[in-house]
Amino acid sequence: MNQNKVVVFFLFLFFHLGIYSQNKIREKSYFEGAYSEVVAYPQFSPYKISSSYTNTENNINNRSNVIGNLTNHYGTHEQKVASWIAFENAPKPKLDGQNVSLFFESVFKSGIGLGISVNSSNFQAKDIRTDKSNAIFNLGLLTRELPNFPSYDMNHLIAYEILLPYQTYNDNSFLHMRYLSFQLGYHFLESSTFDPYVRVGFGLGRERFTDSYLVQSNLTLGSRILLHDQFYLMVEVIGNQYDSHKKTPSPTAANFFREKLDHIWSLTEYSAKFGVGISY
Numbered sequence: 344m345n346q347n348k349v350v351v352f353f354l355f356l357f358f359h360l361g362i363y364s365q366n367k368i369r370e371k372s373y374f375e376g377a378y379s380e381v382v383a384y385p386q387f388s389p390y391k392i393s394s395s396y397t398n399t400e401n402n403i404n405n406r407s408n409v410i411g412n413l414t415n416h417y418g419t420h421e422q423k424v425a426s427w428i429a430f431e432n433a434p435k436p437k438l439d440g441q442n443v444s445l446f447f448e449s450v451f452k453s454g455i456g457l458g459i460s461v462n463s464s465n466f467q468a469k470d471i472r473t474d475k476s477n478a479i480f481n482l483g484l485l486t487r488e489l490p491n492f493p494s495y496d497m498n499h500l501i502a503y504e505i506l507l508p509y510q511t512y513n514d515n516s517f518l519h520m521r522y523l524s525f526q527l528g529y530h531f532l533e534s535s536t537f538d539p540y541v542r543v544g545f546g547l548g549r550e551r552f553t554d555s556y557l558v559q560s561n562l563t564l565g566s567r568i569l570l571h572d573q574f575y576l577m578v579e580v581i582g583n584q585y586d587s588h589k590k591t592p593s594p595t596a597a598n599f600f601r602e603k604l605d606h607i608w609s610l611t612e613y614s615a616k617f618g619v620g621i622s623y
Contacts, residue, residue: 374622537567555589
């Protein structure tokens, strides 16, 4: 009985809101608020954002983290292999992120849509590894500065160094972005309950923790679900590219007091977005 009441309630709701009606899409304006979360982050490395994080690339230039200085100089062949295996199989860095935005768009008779959005994005880096050289150096400082701190023989130190990739931490203040984005879209249908569209965008802003200028670009696939002529839900899948630029002194003596804008880092992420809006 209760299930029947739920079914009747939703049928009444759908018909009352006009979800089966053919709502006009073009020659209208839209205003919406939305929230998104990161779902994918290809080749993410905190080290590419800032050298203060541990390099997790497995190559010969990163031997101090792949093998470790102690293991490389004093370890056996088996210990070096164990260090390489531990490094390769330790948790990889992960990226979490949230975005809130306000978006206004005008859709013309041709289906072309022009929009502008205000965005706030926060990112957290998870499973960041501890740098092996720094960890061994800090352990040596503790041994010298604290008389009661236990001392370890070389085999124990090598074992500790081998397992360091599993000693991870999180940075919940990894990146903090604010930017204004301009969007160009195309809406495929003239009138329908669903409003599928594709968009490309370009934005400018700032990143707080690296104190840098931000250039943002995106490709968006999404659809509005027109529950009423003036009310809708929206869902999107977005690919975002962020490029950070910062003013640095010119390296040449003749222009030493001049600054140039250098590319600092790049970040690519894919997000799922949900929101609600009004149209008029």
